[in-house]
Amino acid sequence: MSSDKQAHKLYDKEGKAIKDRPWIFRTYAGHTNVWASNELYRSNLGKGQTGLSIALDLPTQCGYSSDHDIARPEIGKVGVPINSLDDMKVLFDQIPLDQMNTSMTINGTSMWLLALYVALAEEQGVDIADLKGTTQNDLIKEYLARGTYIFPPEDSIRLIVDMYEYCLHNIPSWNASNICSYHLQEAGATPVQELAFALTTAITILDAIRDRGCFNEEEFERCVGRISYFVNAGMRFVEEVCKMRAFCEMWDEITTERYGVKNPKYRRFRYGVQVNSLGLTEEQPENNAWRILIETLGVTLSRNARCRALQLPAWNEALSLPRPWDQQWSIRLQQILAYETDLLEYPDLFEGSHVVESKVNDLKEQAYAEINKILDMGGGVEAVKTGYMKTSLVTSQGERMTKLVNGEQVVVGKNKWTEGIESPLVKGSDGGIFMVDADAAQRTIDALNKTRSERDPARAEAALKRLAEEAAQGVNLMEASIECAKARVTTGEWSDTLRAAFGEFRPPTGVDGQALNIENDTLTAVRKKVETFIETHGYRPRIVVGKPGLDGHSNGAEMIAVAARHTGFDVIYFGIRLSAVDIVQSALEENVDVIGISLLSGSHNEITDQLFEELEKHGAREAIPVILGGIIPTPDFDALYDKGIKRIFTPKDFDLMSVMSEIIDVINEQKRA
């Protein structure tokens, strides 16, 4: 009887009071090699995790087989390496594919990973129509923030559309791509930019699908319904609740007005979340446990805007890769919130709140203005090519850093209440961090060689030939890729074939024309040092800032580049995915005073060796000092200093002007030597 219903309760169709089912619990996981990762997944599933979130290593994400030179330092570092279908077989050993919801964080090579997953299902006799999951496959945010793109924007969009077309007809429950605002926030995006850029990305994809004309009206509606999102939640959790509500409303409006979707089911904003890792601190890392909890509230409190799936970072991510125990601790948080509290018993808590409604409208208004601006400029692809979105993000990041330095934004333990008792959590024998087993990479390479030697070479060759031809003809490349997978083609071979067809892309860096607003005593002191340097030596100090290896998280490097110019340096910044050879060559041609490299993937030891070897080759090892920044575990410091690194900066060193002061000191020490 509906009249008896109470506003604070949830009811099912029969009018019985119910409790919501919790969101999907996920842990972003994968490391070392397929054997270790398989073990980890099975253990996580045993602990009550209800979906898989596969982390792939950087070579797999950037389209290199493990034995490529650029791949070797990165094998198994930030995820699991996948070279061929044989690796997939091991990775999913004893995991029933038809019962899994599998999310893969894969972009540049997402078609390849989906092809491998489909081929694996087919070889195991699983009906592929039963497969469920997501390939991240959002290239626009790769160009803007994450850096694992390979091909030019137009070709990347084509591959995404190919996958939507294939999935709708063959794997209806697969999310061919996941529009990500997560990484935009990590790269500095404000809530408005997050809303605007993510929705613009969705519009770019849907416009491309519509323009291909491969679906009838009913199919297109279903396809719109397959668009899902991957969102970030930060510390301003009230605003985050409002942001999520704004997302839901705007998506409903856009799908209705722009695409005429009639069925409300297909207009629903479906999203998964990883809460913010950027705000996690290296200082007093135990505080991050609270931060993760608070950030979780932002995406769970409002029922109408609640996430579908949630993965939490580990408390120590700012220190290094998390250990299994750290991840277990985060899963426990989700379980406590979902099962111990009464959160899931209520309808939306914010319905009718004037405060929330007003805030949501404000966000929407600003976001629509930004979306229209980008669409007027020619849309998402154009805004990638011109660097408009990237530049906006770097600007926001600069403002954020400025507020941190000025103390305008308080971060406990970082710029306020920095004194305290040392955490016993980081005192374990391993320093509270996870170390990758160095020999495990060899097992991956051995398996790759075994696959190569045992496969039918004629079949592999024919499959690659077909891929190349169909790439040129504009045919949907899914079938050709699945055949490649079955023919035991490798990740590097599949990618190289498409590199030859499409070319490789380097997007704008976004640092041009950026300025910082920092004006403080440290800046004055650093500028004075720079002036003294100019008077003494007759030129401005020159620095080359580069990101070697495959890691594309370029915020740190970009901030150093912008800060260096702010203090009066001439800065050579040329982006990501550089080899040690590239960096050394530019340092020599530009005759710089110092080389700054940034690394977050854990490959700093190997890459430092490569860099010094290359400098040595040119007789410049003693002449050009090298500084290092990024996520560098403290136990590694001594070895790096021994190798010859002059300074190491980590997220603790957020005061950019102090960093610059030390850099100019390094240069002066070198000049005196």
Next chain:
Amino acid sequence: MPLSQQHTLLQELESIHQAMDAPLDPTTHDLLHQAAQLEKWPIAQLISIFERNNTESLIKRHAITRYMDTHPDLFGKQACIFGVTGTPGAGKSSLIGELCLSLLEQQPDISIAVLAIDPSSQSSGGALLGDRTRTQFPVNNKQVFFRSQASHLDLGGMGKATFHVMRLLRKFFDVVMIETVGIGQSEIEVQRLSDHTMLVMQPLAGDQVQFMKAGIMEVPDTFVINKCDEDALAKKSRHLLKASLKLAQIHLSGDEAEQAIFMTSATQRKGIREVAEYLLKVCSVDRPDNFDEQEVYFRNKWIREAYGEFGLGVFEHFKDKAELSRGTFEEKELAYKQLMANFLTKLK
């Protein structure tokens, strides 16, 4: 300025003069010989000497120039210099990158240097030199050399040091490309430094044509309409450009006119080969040596910056003095400084 200080200045200038007599020091001598083999770091270090603004560099620049002039067997090249201008965003860097690759392909023994100039910040004086991002040269290939330079707030939009660096690079490479910041008066400056200038434009950008009409910019030798990703757009832009040139009564040199407008897409590698072939043709034709004119222009620029119009007046008055036009640029510069110092002393 007190008299005593004038004496010190004169003495200091005299000591510089004497230092100039010293032969090339062994380190720099070695650098030069390695640079002649197109070794990257030695070339880079020499460029730094030519960029730097202090007495030590002045003396070294003189010694290096004198050494190169007296060893034409090693330093006998006279590069063909291309100036590449155009508004920011026209795709100059990407185009240069692709052009260099195409030049290498068509003439495998060619050597090319690129000097890319980026603006310095007004507030901090520092600069972000990001043009490397947009080129993809083969690594460790001695035949292509890339160097970034900051404009250092120079009003001309060309780095103060650009002229000096060109004096050096022209002796080592077959082709040198200068990429301007693309704003202000850099077009005029680059024209002074180059044998041939290219204006890179975006499709349908009428603004450059407006500039020309207003007489702000001197007419480039070649127009490149870049970013012609679509054929229709490319044709339309070409037509528009030709019509505008006609309207502005700008006549491209004779029957070359048709060839002097190119349509390219650096990202799609379209039309690049045609431009590269044309550049090679330009290189193969005997070029008038405009180095003396360049010297005069940049000497006057320097005098104006250091002493103003008054300084130029003094120069005009004394220009027949032999030491003002003898030896290297640095010797002439020093002779002028001495002249000025003497002149000022006498005024006292």
